[in-house]
Amino acid sequence: NAGVTQTPKFRVLKTGQSMTLLCAQDMNHEYMYWYRQDPGMGLRLIHYSVGEGTTAKGEVPDGYNVSRLKKQNFLLGLESAAPSQTSVYFCASSYGQVPYNEQFFGPGTRLTVL
């Protein structure tokens, strides 16, 4: 059981470049989330999904898009990266609704936008 995995672990982009972060979970969880964590800030929810084929906006969705084509995968896309998107990105999943169900986090992706 790998739990929640994220690829890549590290990435450096130039302003204006695009990329996709992949999150995968093997726990058959319905809910998946993307957060960003910046120094001195709490985790902030970008987008989330309550099931395959569904996505919803979180607290800070601007500049990001997501897709949940398969239940086990949740992709986060940056179409035109900006330095303000330099952050650590965490994916999480849960069997059901939070907070009634525990969220399990992936190891994070450290993204730097130059």
Next chain:
Amino acid sequence: RKEVEQDPGPFNVPEGATVAFNCTYSNSASQSFFWYRQDCRKEPKLLMSVYSSGNEDGRFTAQLNRASQYISLLIRDSKLSDSATYLCVVRPRMNRDDKIIFGKGTRLHILP
């Protein structure tokens, strides 16, 4: 007042000591409360839930004070391995959006 506030620390505590820190929340209708632990450059992991009646798990005790709108985490007989950042998590209201708020965390350093 921010929705969830924590003293960022760091709290520097000698090994074996008892340490406690609080997390205040602004919405009196908040329903659910948790403590997460995050090691340096790692992902957050659930430490414990905070129930109205309090919750104890080994050396860790979590309590809720609704009147003053804060939750607390007490660590007894602290170990070097307790060094981490402790994140407070609050569900601010009972509605359908299932939103939860993470505090910015309190850094704890246990000194040998």
